[in-house]
Amino acid sequence: MAVDGTWNLTMQTPMGERRANLVAASQGGTLTGKQSGDGASTDVFDGAVNANDVSWKISITNPMPLTLQFTGTVDGDKMSGKMSAGALGSWLFSGVRA
Numbered sequence: 890m891a892v893d894g895t896w897n898l899t900m901q902t903p904m905g906e907r908r909a910n911l912v913a914a915s916q917g918g919t920l921t922g923k924q925s926g927d928g929a930s931t932d933v934f935d936g937a938v939n940a941n942d943v944s945w946k947i948s949i950t951n952p953m954p955l956t957l958q959f960t961g962t963v964d965g966d967k968m969s970g971k972m973s974a975g976a977l978g979s980w981l982f983s984g985v986r987a
Contacts, residue, residue, distance in 0.1 A: 891963040892920060892943050895987040900972050901980045904952070911984065913943075920945050927951060943968070 896911040909926030913933070920936025924947050935958075936945035944960045959982065961970020968984035 891941050892938055892968070896968060896984040897987050898924075898926075898968075898982055898984040900982040902972075903978075903980075910987070913945075943970075 892913050892915055894913065896913065898909045898911055900907045900909065907926065909924055911922060911924045911933075913920055913922040913936075915921075915938040918938055920933060920938045920943055922933045922936070922945070923930055924933060924945075925931070929949070929951065931947045931949065933945040933947060937943070941963045942961075943963060944958070946956055946958045948954070948956050955974050955977070958973045959970060960973070961968050961982065961984075966986035970982060971979045972982045973979040
């Protein structure tokens, strides 16, 4: 599938630009994998794939406990979309295949 593989993500957040690594695998309409950044790694959950549209969630504890939801589109070796932190807002993210 289009999203399978390793991605270098860049997120625009109120704390500045943040970077993460996503290792994604899809089967049917489900997206699984791991996302790591800032010295921590977490499993992807509630992941979905529909053609080139992708979405997934991760739970983080730093700088505070949050669930982040990513919704984006894969275009070849690039990905772009929005990352939402619930009531805290949403911000743009982009990714390139590693």
